[in-house]
Amino acid sequence: xxxxxxxxxxxxxxxxxxxxxxxxxxxxxxxxxxxxxxxxxxxxxxxxxxxxxxxxxxxxxxxxxxxxxxxxxxxxxxxxxxxxxxxxxxxxxxxxxxxxxxxxxxxxxxxxxxxxxxxxxxxxxxxxxxxxxxxxxxxxxxxxxxxxxxxxxxxxxxxxxxxxxxxxxxxxxxxxxxxxxxxxxxxxxxxxxxxxxxxxxxxxxxxxxxxxxxxxxxxxxxxxxxxxxxxxxxxxxxxxxxxxxxxxxxxxxxxxxxxxxxxxxxxxxxxxxxxxxxxxxxxxxxxxxxxxxxxxxxxxxxxxxxxxxxxxxxxxxxxxxxxxxxxxxxxxxxxxxxxxxxxxxxxxxxxxxxxxxxxxxxxxxxxxxxxxxxxxxxxxxxxxxxxxxxxxxxxxxxxxxxxxxxxxxxxxxxxx
Numbered sequence: 450x451x452x453x454x455x456x457x458x459x460x461x462x463x464x465x466x467x468x469x470x471x472x473x474x475x476x477x478x479x480x481x482x483x484x485x486x487x488x489x490x491x492x493x494x495x496x497x498x499x500x501x502x503x504x505x506x507x508x509x510x511x512x513x514x515x516x517x518x519x520x521x522x523x524x525x526x527x528x529x530x531x532x533x534x535x536x537x538x539x540x541x542x543x544x545x546x547x548x549x550x551x552x553x554x555x556x557x558x559x560x561x562x563x564x565x566x567x568x569x570x571x572x573x574x575x576x577x578x579x580x581x582x583x584x585x586x587x588x589x590x591x592x593x594x595x596x597x598x599x600x601x602x603x604x605x606x607x608x609x610x611x612x613x614x615x616x617x618x619x620x621x622x623x624x625x626x627x628x629x630x631x632x633x634x635x636x637x638x639x640x641x642x643x644x645x646x647x648x649x650x651x652x653x654x655x656x657x658x659x660x661x662x663x664x665x666x667x668x669x670x671x672x673x674x675x676x677x678x679x680x681x682x683x684x685x686x687x688x689x690x691x692x693x694x695x696x697x698x699x700x701x702x703x704x705x706x707x708x709x710x711x712x713x714x715x716x717x718x719x720x721x722x723x724x725x726x727x728x729x730x731x732x733x734x735x736x737x738x739x740x741x742x743x744x745x746x747x748x749x750x751x752x753x754x755x756x757x758x759x760x761x762x763x764x765x766x767x768x769x770x771x772x773x774x775x776x777x778x779x780x781x782x783x784x785x786x787x788x789x790x791x792x793x794x795x796x797x798x799x800x801x802x803x804x805x806x807x808x809x810x811x812x813x814x815x816x817x818x819x820x821x822x823x824x825x826x827x828x829x830x831x832x833x834x835x836x837x838x839x840x841x842x843x844x845x846x847x848x849x850x851x852x853x854x855x856x857x858x859x860x861x862x863x864x865x
Contacts, residue, residue, distance in 0.1 A: 470603055474574065475502035477596055481559055481589050483576035485510065488563070488600070490572040491527075494518045497572075507579055508553045521549040523573055526560045534559040534590045537581035557582035559589065561597040563604050571604040614671040620664070621673045625680045629655045632685045633841035634848035637699070637812055637834045640826050647697040647725060648848045649834065650685035651841050675706040682711065688845050689718055696849055699725040701757065708739040712746055725753035727778065728768070744772055758814075773807045781815020781835070787824035797828040 470488070478486030485503035487510070489496040495515040505511060518524035522544065525531040531543055536557050538544040549555070560575030574597050624630055634648040652661050668677040682700045692698055702711055707728060715724055726747055728740070744754045755776035756769050769777065779797055786793045797813070804811045813825040816835030825833050842848050 470600075471500055471502060473596065473600065473603075474500045477574065477593065478503045478576050480592055481576050481585065482582065483557070483559070483578045485578075486574075486576035488572065488574045488604075489516070489523070490604075491518075491570060496523055499572075503576075508555070508577060516549070520547070522547050522555065522558065523549070523560060523575075526575075527562060527570065527573065533561045533593065534585060536583050536585040539581065553577075554579050556580040557585060559585065559593050561593050563597045563600050565605040566601055567605075574600060613667075617664075617667045617671045618673060621668050621671075621677050624654070625676070628684075630681055630684050631655075631843060632681070632688065633843050634688075634698075634845050635834055635841040636839040636848050637832055638838050639832050640822070640830065645696055645849060646832055647699050648692075648845065649699045649727070650682070650701070652681040652684075653841075653843075669703065669705075674703055675709040675711075678702055678706040679709070679711060679714065682714065686714075686718055689720055689723065691845055692720075692723055693849050694723075697723050697725045697753065699727050699753075699755065701727045701729060703729050704737060704740045707743045708737070712743050715747065715752060716750055721747075722751040725755055725776065727755040727757040727776075728772075728774075729757045741771060744774075748775070755812075769803070770807075774809055776812060777804050777809050778812045778814055779830070784813045784815040784821055784825060784833075784835070785817060787828065788818075788820040794824065794828065797825075797830065801829045 474486050474488050478484075483503070484507055485501065485505045487498050487502070487505070488500040489498045491497075492515075494517055496518060498510060498512060498514045498516070501510060501512055516523055518527065522531065525547065526533060531547075535541050535544055538547075538550045538555055538557060544550050550558075555577050557578040557580070558575060560573050563571045563574050565571045574593070576593075631653045633651045633653050635651060636645050637647040637649060638644065639646055652665075654661055654664065665674065665677060668674050678701065682702065685698065685700055689698055700715075707726065711726075715721060715726070718724065726744075728744070748754055753775040754772065755778055756772060756774045757778045758780040777800060779800055783793050783796055787797050801811050803809075810832065811830045813821075813828075813830045813833040814835065816822050816825060816833040816837050818837060821835065822833070822837060839848065
């Protein structure tokens with residue numbers, strides 16, 4: 450493999466291109482009768498291969514591989530010192546001594562710059578063959594250039610996507626590397642007794658104007674969801690030794706995080722009986738046996754498993770029926786409208802009935818008013834959390850203080 454080739458993108462990213470873009474790149478490969486065709490994006494001195502069609506393994510290439518620009522074949526094509534098409538590189542004096550031609554075993558190539566709508570060079574589209582292709586002609590070059598021009602709109606969208614994801618990548622890794630994630634804790638309280646059952650660990654960012662939920666969504670879209678969630682969980686676990694006996698700490702994890710090493714991290718704490726994992730329903734997980742196996746392993750060590758935010762997606766019901774979680778958390782969207790909306794009361798009552806059948810406990814999120822509290826208790830919900838019962842706080846001792854339970858008891862008495 451060439452010394453100017455690595456099998457990692459600048460941030461280790463491999464993006465999934467659209468079917469239409471793959472079809473266009475493959476059209477070039479077939480039209481020019483080549484073994485592999487590709488579309489690459491320039492990133493500084495690197496050409497990142499985003500789309501590959503054909504027998505890329507013949508050249509040691511794969512999606513996310515990078516080629517250094519320098520004096521390589523592609524750098525010289527971009528710089529205009531090499532033509533965009535050479536049918537026989539071995540016998541052409543302009544390419545016979547180019548290192549990447551020799552190292553990658555390129556016998557013939559065609560490559561043309563691709564511009565975005567602002568006229569900036571986005572990257573290169575091209576194709577390769579290990580043997581000379583004497584049949585390549587000026588018509589093939591015109592077809593390549595026509596396709597490169599046609600891709601302008603596509604790559605403009607790709608550039609915007611890349612820039613957005615790159616910004617997220619830098620922010621996420623800066624937060625992790627600098628230890629800037631902060632954990633707040635919100636109590637979860639038994640509605641009949643006022644006893645504090647658990648505290649949920651919630652992540653807060655240095656920039657208080659930025660939504661943590663939005664960042665986690667952006668990180669997931671950029672393929673960094675498990676990395677960010679794991680960092681947040683590690684931060685929360687530093688407070689686990691200070692957690693009072695009888696109170697659990699609940700951490701949030703998407704299915705992809707649950708299956709990416711988080712189980713061992715939680716078991717290594719030495720206090721699994723004080724933990725709970727809230728699995729969010731926003732990723733499809735009901736048909737993933739790895740998620741079910743990870744949940745079974747957690748429960749076998751005393752860690753409670755919860756399905757979080759139930760009521761916002763149908764997929765959550767499927768996960769619920771397969772997972773049989775210890776805890777079901779009803780989303781605040783349902784909780785805050787139960788007192789005024791019969792349909793939402795029916796949903797909550799239905800979830801409570803299912804929970805009874807499978808041996809789960811129900812927690813109502815988003816209890817903010819006495820009406821919310823009354824509706825939750827009427828629906829037979831055993832526990833809740835929300836601003837009425839206790840706001841998130843960075844002080845673990847405050848979150849675990851019985852005053853939150855006393856507030857619930859006073860509120861319940863006033864409403865009776």
